[in-house]
Amino acid sequence: MKPPVLSDVVKGIRDLPSPAPVVMELIRSFEQEDISTHAVADKVSRDQALAAKTLRIANSSFYGLQRKVTTIPQAITVLGFDSVRTLIVSAGVLDAFAKNRNDAFDISAFWRHSIGTALCSKFLARALNLNQDQAFISGLLHDIGRLVLATCFAEHYAQVIAYRNTHDCFTQDAERAVLGFEHGMVGKTLSEHWKFPPLVQRAISDHHQPLTQDLGGITSVVHVADAIVHGLDLGGDEHDLVPPLSDAVWKSLQVAPGMLAVVFRETENEFEGACRVLGA
Amino acid sequence: MKRYKLLEPDEVEPGAVLFEEVRDAQGTVLLPAGTTLTEALLKSLRRRGVEALCIVNDEISEAELAAERERWKNRLAVLFRRCESDTAGKTLMQYLIDYRVGELR
Numbered sequence: 001m002k003p004p005v006l007s008d009v010v011k012g013i014r015d016l017p018s019p020a021p022v023v024m025e026l027i028r029s030f031e032q033e034d035i036s037t038h039a040v041a042d043k044v045s046r047d048q049a050l051a052a053k054t055l056r057i058a059n060s061s062f063y064g065l066q067r068k069v070t071t072i073p074q075a076i077t078v079l080g081f082d083s084v085r086t087l088i089v090s091a092g093v094l095d096a097f098a099k100n101r102n103d104a105f106d107i108s109a110f111w112r113h114s115i116g117t118a119l120c121s122k123f124l125a126r127a128l129n130l131n132q133d134q135a136f137i138s139g140l141l142h143d144i145g146r147l148v149l150a151t152c153f154a155e156h157y158a159q160v161i162a163y164r165n166t167h168d169c170f171t172q173d174a175e176r177a178v179l180g181f182e183h184g185m186v187g188k189t190l191s192e193h194w195k196f197p198p199l200v201q202r203a204i205s206d207h208h209q210p211l212t213q214d215l216g217g218i219t220s221v222v223h224v225a226d227a228i229v230h231g232l233d234l235g236g237d238e239h240d241l242v243p244p245l246s247d248a249v250w251k252s253l254q255v256a257p258g259m260l261a262v263v264f265r266e267t268e269n270e271f272e273g274a275c276r277v278l279g280a
Numbered sequence: 281m282k283r284y285k286l287l288e289p290d291e292v293e294p295g296a297v298l299f300e301e302v303r304d305a306q307g308t309v310l311l312p313a314g315t316t317l318t319e320a321l322l323k324s325l326r327r328r329g330v331e332a333l334c335i336v337n338d339e340i341s342e343a344e345l346a347a348e349r350e351r352w353k354n355r356l357a358v359l360f361r362r363c364e365s366d367t368a369g370k371t372l373m374q375y376l377i378d379y380r381v382g383e384l385r
Contacts, residue, residue, distance in 0.1 A: 033346070061331045061332055063305060064304065064305035064329060065305070065329065066328070071363075112327075126307065167319055169362075170362065216313030223371075227369070227372060228372065228376075230359060231356065231359055231360065231372060231373065231376045232360060232376070233355060240359055241359065241361065241362055242359050242360050242362070242363055242369065242372075244362070244363065244366055244369065245363065245366055245368070245369040245372055246368065247367050247370040249366045249368070250367075250368035250371070250372070251368075254360075257375050257378065260375050260379075261375070261378075261379050261382070263373075264376070264379050265300060265334075265379075269286060269332070269334070
């Protein structure tokens with residue numbers, strides 16, 4: 001079986017179903033300043049499934065709202081446009097991939113790790129005074145390349161997983177050995193195709209090795225959050241392995257033990273609820 | 281098994297002790313860890329819309345706690361098995377051990 005080459009990956013990504021148009025519009029709007037929240041609220045409200053899911057997340061314990069929000073405009077008023085946009089994009093991307101189930105790849109375990117990383121990135125960002133919404137969306141999508149590979153090249157990806165289990169190595173090493181490239185690059189291609197902002201693109205493509213320019217930034221937060229979530233054992237996979245943690249990245253965030261203990265506990269406490277509302 | 285229970289304010293009896301601080305949605309501390317909850321405090325937390333409280337769980341025996349601490353130390357050594365040469369990885373592993381053991385003290 002001939003392994004896929006990069007051009008196959010690009011073709012595979014083009015053939016994937018995109019998220020709903022309003023979700024794509026919101027992804028592109030991360031870079032725009034003059035977006036009409038009114039028009040967005042209107043479009044999302046018309047997509048009943050998406051609106052319902054967004055409201056379910058907004059009303060979960062995650063935001064600790066005193067009163068339930070019942071409409072999208074109300075959610076925007078209470079939580080702010082940036083948070084609601086993050087919710088809608090999260091729900092929309094999960095839905096786009098939900099249509100592509102395959103038996104060889106445990107998609108539920110995949111999203112559970114992604115949601116754990118999203119939460120942990122958000123709480124780390126809050127402790128470090130970085131943008132929590134960027135951290136959440138970057139954490140949620142950091143491994144999206146893995147999902148693309150498992151969706152578009154299921155048989156090859158089954159070989160990657162078999163290789164990893166036999167050699168007890170990091171998944172990215174198994175990908176390099178079997179495919180010749182790794183999921184960060186695939187995720188980067190997808191995030192360019194879907195026009196995520198450059199900052200999120202870099203968090204996806206470089207989360208295993210953040211660039212110097214991203215030391216202390218969101219990509220670094222995701223790098224550390226990924227390791228923390230594996231270390232918290234949220235996935236419960238017997239063969240799970242904490243990925244390598246870069247000394248330079250770790251130092252750049254200047255995390256204190258007391259602060260991390262709070263991040264650990266918040267991540268654990270919110271984890272099951274967040275998986276439930278996001279449907280993973 | 282955890283040294284704490286996560287409960288809604290309505291499920292908590294007066295006299296219960298907070299395992300961790302209570303924060304509002306903005307992250308402001310409302311009550312510190314170790315506070316013994318009274319009916320008045322519980323009422324005020326409900327009024328502020330607090331949905332979950334982290335309460336000390338006093339139903340676990342010392343032997344169970346010790347076994348659980350040991351289990352976590354072994355599990356973390358397995359999870360971090362490829363990080364032996366990695367300073368940051370070792371530091372994170374130690375923080376996680378402290379966190380787990382601290383939760384089970």
